[in-house]
Structure formats: structure tokens, C-alpha cells
Amino acid sequence: MCRTGQQSDPHDADDEKTSDAAFAALLEDSAEELYECAPCGYLSTLMDGTIAKINTTLLDWLGLNREAVVGRMRFTDLLTVGGRLYHETHFAPLLRMQGEIGGVALEIRKADGVRMPVLASSVVKHGATGEPLLIRTTLFDARDRRAYEEELLRARRAAEEAQRQAEADRARLQDALAALQSSLLPDTLPPIPGMESAAHYRTASPDRLGGDFYDVFRLDAARFVFFLGDVCGKGPQAAAVTSLTRYTLRAAALHDPDPASALTTLNRVLHERYSSGDPRYCTAIFGTLEPDPVTGQVTVHLASGGHPPALVLRADGTADFLPTPGGLLVGILPTARFTPATITLGPGDTLLLYTDGLTEARTGESRTDLYGDEALRAFATDQAGRYPQAVMKALTGLLDSFGDGLDDDTALLALGVPASGSREPA
Amino acid sequence: MSPLNIEVRDAPIGPVLEVIGELDYDTSAELRHLLAALPLKPGQRLVLDLARMEFCDSSGISALIAARNHAQSAGADIALAAVPANTLRVLRVVGLDQVFPLHPVAESAIEP
Numbered sequence: 368m369c370r371t372g373q374q375s376d377p378h379d380a381d382d383e384k385t386s387d388a389a390f391a392a393l394l395e396d397s398a399e400e401l402y403e404c405a406p407c408g409y410l411s412t413l414m415d416g417t418i419a420k421i422n423t424t425l426l427d428w429l430g431l432n433r434e435a436v437v438g439r440m441r442f443t444d445l446l447t448v449g450g451r452l453y454h455e456t457h458f459a460p461l462l463r464m465q466g467e468i469g470g471v472a473l474e475i476r477k478a479d480g481v482r483m484p485v486l487a488s489s490v491v492k493h494g495a496t497g498e499p500l501l502i503r504t505t506l507f508d509a510r511d512r513r514a515y516e517e518e519l520l521r522a523r524r525a526a527e528e529a530q531r532q533a534e535a536d537r538a539r540l541q542d543a544l545a546a547l548q549s550s551l552l553p554d555t556l557p558p559i560p561g562m563e564s565a566a567h568y569r570t571a572s573p574d575r576l577g578g579d580f581y582d583v584f585r586l587d588a589a590r591f592v593f594f595l596g597d598v599c600g601k602g603p604q605a606a607a608v609t610s611l612t613r614y615t616l617r618a619a620a621l622h623d624p625d626p627a628s629a630l631t632t633l634n635r636v637l638h639e640r641y642s643s644g645d646p647r648y649c650t651a652i653f654g655t656l657e658p659d660p661v662t663g664q665v666t667v668h669l670a671s672g673g674h675p676p677a678l679v680l681r682a683d684g685t686a687d688f689l690p691t692p693g694g695l696l697v698g699i700l701p702t703a704r705f706t707p708a709t710i711t712l713g714p715g716d717t718l719l720l721y722t723d724g725l726t727e728a729r730t731g732e733s734r735t736d737l738y739g740d741e742a743l744r745a746f747a748t749d750q751a752g753r754y755p756q757a758v759m760k761a762l763t764g765l766l767d768s769f770g771d772g773l774d775d776d777t778a779l780l781a782l783g784v785p786a787s788g789s790r791e792p793a
Numbered sequence: 794m795s796p797l798n799i800e801v802r803d804a805p806i807g808p809v810l811e812v813i814g815e816l817d818y819d820t821s822a823e824l825r826h827l828l829a830a831l832p833l834k835p836g837q838r839l840v841l842d843l844a845r846m847e848f849c850d851s852s853g854i855s856a857l858i859a860a861r862n863h864a865q866s867a868g869a870d871i872a873l874a875a876v877p878a879n880t881l882r883v884l885r886v887v888g889l890d891q892v893f894p895l896h897p898v899a900e901s902a903i904e905p
Contacts, residue, residue: 597851599851599852599854599855600851600852600855601818645859646855646858646859646862648855648858650887672888673886673887673888673889674886674887675886676886692885693888693891694888695887695888695889695891695892696858696887696888696889699858699892700892703888704888723851727850734815734848735847735848735879775851
């Protein structure tokens with residue numbers, strides 16, 4: 368406490384005395400005043416709880432007269448039913464045992480029935496011979512604190528509810544994503560007489576719908592259709608294009624299975640749908656398979672629209688790209704040229720289709736250190752002559768080895784003619 | 794330095810955009826936004842000078858196609874100049890080498 372504000376002259380003893388008194392009056396005039404008007408409730412009870420003394424602050428809180436309380440009520444009479452119960456079971460026994468107890472949250476009931484939260488501390492006063500004489504209790508107004516705690520509780524409940532909601536939303540969204548994703552790819556590949564097939568889809572990020580697609584289905588008694596491609600972009604917009612692409616190609620195949628015709632139909636659909644604003648397009652290889660049950664050979668007609676060339680893995684241990692140069696991206700121009708190619712797969716040969724997620728996987732620090740076409744061809748050469756499933760297993764291992772280097776989704780489709788002389792049994 | 798920097802200059806035949814740095818998923822929107830605000834008159838030629846483009850992924854290719862669409866809708870022409878070898882390879886795979894007039898250097902692209 369600072370006294371410099373008094374401006375007293377140290378040489379004037381009388382003045383000093385007067386100002387000391389004034390200061391004392393400012394501080395606290397009496398202990399009695401302090402007791403009665405303290406910012407907390409004071410209460411002294413006999414050991415049986417009968418109230419012997421109570422201060423004005425507490426009486427004001429309770430809305431009771433001193434006469435109605437002192438000698439007539441017990442401490443527990445001031446409490447709510449719950450408070451009384453807690454007093455009997457915890458507060459009083461602990462107080463008896465320890466001689467003091469501090470900071471216990473209780474509720475007192477005011478004359479008008481309103482409850483008021485308080486923090487109670489009590490000590491037992493002992494006589495000269497150590498016998499307990501009375502209990503002194505202090506009650507602090509805990510209304511602000513209670514309000515604060517309730518606010519905290521409310522906020523916590525709101526946060527928990529929000530989190531529950533967010534988790535439910537997320538689960539619903541994932542279900543929706545899974546349903547959508549499954550509409551973009553076939554669950555299983557149909558069995559093709561005289562052929563084996565294997566497919567793999569690797570998504571670069573699990574939360575993003577992919578833009579790659581493939582499909583294989585029976586066209587008629589003699590032929591099957593396959594396609595694989597890559598829609599530009601990622602996310603829901605790309606997925607919508609992917610879905611449109613898959614079902615357009617399916618429908619186009621039924622109408623006219625000529626590969627260049629099917630891609631032309633897709634080109635018109637995509638260009639008409641997305642020509643204004645954001646260009647949406649895809650690359651795709653579309654083809655038909657015609658197994659010859661007599662020779663065991665399969666005739667493949669295919670066409671490419673801007674897609675990386677397919678690889679042909681031969682039974683003799685070689686692998687080469689099947690060039691389809693000049694085929695344009697599907698959907699960017701009103702009319703486009705698609706490059707056809709025809710090959711025959713004999714026993715032990717496999718046709719491998721892939722998207723550029725594979726060839727553009729990063730293999731070094733720089734963004735331009737990419738896996739590349741030649742590395743893929745070399746890898747395919749090592750796999751030549753093996754069954755499609757074995758080739759696919761090796762390729763998924765290759766994808767694993769890229770780790771973080773796999774920036775884009777990758778779709779793989781292998782279609783092969785098994786041979787008794789293959790390096791892998793079925 | 795930003796991964797992508799685009800410098801615009803005016804040639805007699807039309808605007809020349811020099812694409813410097815990486816044109817990818819994260820940056821291609823910059824080129825698209827710039828194109829959307831780029832005034833083009835019928836008969837002009839929009840030249841994209843790619844001599845200093847260090848990287849171009851499929852989003853970058855999309856932005857090039859968007860540039861072509863923008864030029865076409867304005868009745869203008871488009872040309873690519875000094876396409877880096879990697880990007881040229883991609884353009885060939887997707888058939889765009891037949892769609893975009895290609896010039897070895899910007900100087901030849903701005904000749905009428």
C-alpha cells in the first residue's frame with residue numbers, strides 16, 4: 368500500500384498521526400465490519416450443526432433474518448436436498464476426520480427457492496483441552512464460476528456434437544465416394560474363353576475420385592470389348608467425365624464396335640458436353656477381342672485417342688509398343704482422328720494397357736526424373752511370356768516401389784492368351 | 794520465386810506470353826486467369842513462348858488447350874514456340890502436335 372498520496376510532512380508529528388488514522392479507516396474500520404460485510408459468507412455452528420453465528424453477507428444471499436437462523440437452523444437447513452446429501456455423506460465425515468475441509472462445491476437454497484452454488488470450506492475449532500467446540504465455515508459465491516463451467520460444458524457438448532456430425536458426414540461421404548468409384552470400374556473382369564485377364568487400379572490419393580478407367584465386357588457370342596483411359600483432372604468433376612466416358616463407350620460399342628467409331632462417338636459426346644468453359648477430355652484405347660477357338664489365337668482391333676501406346680509382351684520374351692501415332696485427345700475438337708491398329712495374340716502373348724501414372728512416376732528428386740517409356744518396355748520384356756496375373760503382380764510391385772513418386776492414378780489392364788509353355792502355371 | 798511466371802509482351806501480330814517455370818496442377822490456373830483477361834482481336838495471333846518452361850503436366854496441357862479455345866472464340870490464331878523436348882513428346886502422344894502450329898523459336902512464331 369502506498370502512502371505517498373498523503374503528502375505528509377515528516378516534521379509534523381500531529382499531522383502524521385491524523386493521516387495514519389485516516390489511512391487505517393480507509394483500510395478497515397473494524398474486524399466486526401470486515402466479518403459482517405466480507406465478500407464471502409461466514410458461518411459458525413455448534414458441533415451438531417446448529418448455527419451459532421452468521422454474517423450479513425450470507426444472510427443477504429439467503430434472504431433470511433438473523434433471528435430466524437441463529438439457534439434455530441442447522442447448516443444443512445441452508446443447503447439444497449442434493450447439497451444436504453453430499454454434506455452428510457462426504458463433507459461432514461471428512462471434516463470430522465481431518466478437522467478441516469476446503470473448496471467443496473455445494474448449493475444453498477435461498478428463501479425464494481432459488482439455488483445458489485457456493486464453494487464451502489470448514490475448520491473445526493478446538494478447546495484448550497483439544498475437544499471440538501464449533502465449526503467455522505466460509506462460503507464463496509460460485510455463481511460466476513458455475514456459469515463459466517456450464518458454458519464450458521455447453522461448448523464441449525456442442526463441439527462433441529459437431530464432431531459426431533462431422534464423422535457421420537465423413538462416413539456418408541466415403542460411402543458415396545465408394546459407390547461412385549465402383550460405378551467407374553468393373554467389380555470383376557468377365558471370363559473370356561481362351562484368354563486370361565488381370566486389372567489393377569492404384570489411386571494416388573484415397574480421398575480423391577480417380578480419373579482413370581477401364582472396362583471389359585462381352586459384345587456378342589464371338590467378341591469382347593475392352594477399353595482403358597485417363598480423364599484429365601481429378602476429383603468429382605473428373606469422376607463425372609469418367610462415368611460419362613465409360614457408359615458412352617459401352618453404348619457406342621453396342622451400336623458400332625469398330626474402335627475408331629466408338630472413340631468418334633465418345634469424342635462427339637465429350638466435345639458437345641464440355642466445349643464451353645472448362646475443357647474436359649480424355650485419352651483412351653478402345654478395342655475388341657475375337658478369340659479363335661480353333662487356332663487359340665486372338666485378333667485384337669484397337670484404336671487410340673491420345674493414349675500412350677499399348678505394350679505387347681510376346682511368348683518369345685520380347686516386348687514392344689504397339690504404335691498408334693497421331694490419335695488425338697478425345698473431346699477437344701469437334702472432329703478428331705483416331706489411329707487404329709490390329710494385332711494377333713498367340714499363346715503366351717499378352718497385351719498390356721496402362722495410364723501415364725505409371726510412366727510418369729517420379730524416380731528421382733527432380734520433377735523431370737520420370738520412370739519413362741523405355742524403362743517400362745524393359746520391365747515388360749522381363750515379364751514377357753508370363754501369365755497376365757503374374758505380369759500384373761510384378762507391375763503392382765513396381766508401383767509399390769515408386770512410393771511417394773506416384774503422383775497420379777494408375778490403371779493397368781493385361782489381356783493374354785495362356786500357353787502350356789508359359790513360364791508360370793495357372 | 795514463384796514456380797510459374799508469365800511475361801506478356803505485344804508483338805505486331807498479337808500478344809506473346811512467355812511461360813517461365815512450372816506449368817502444373819498448382820499453377821496452371823494462373824495461365825488460365827491471365828488468358829481470360831487477355832484482350833484478343835480477330836485475326837491476331839496468340840503466341841505462347843515455352844522456351845523457359847521447365848515442367849508441364851497434364852494440367853499444363855489442359856491450360857494450353859484452354860488457351861487455344863480462348864484464341865478460337867476470339868477469332869484469333871494460336872501458336873506454340875520453342876516447345877521443350879519432354880513436352881513435345883507428350884504433345885505427340887496426345888496428337889496435339891497436329892492441332893497447335895509449332896515454331897522452333899518465338900521470333901518465327903510472330904512472323905505473319
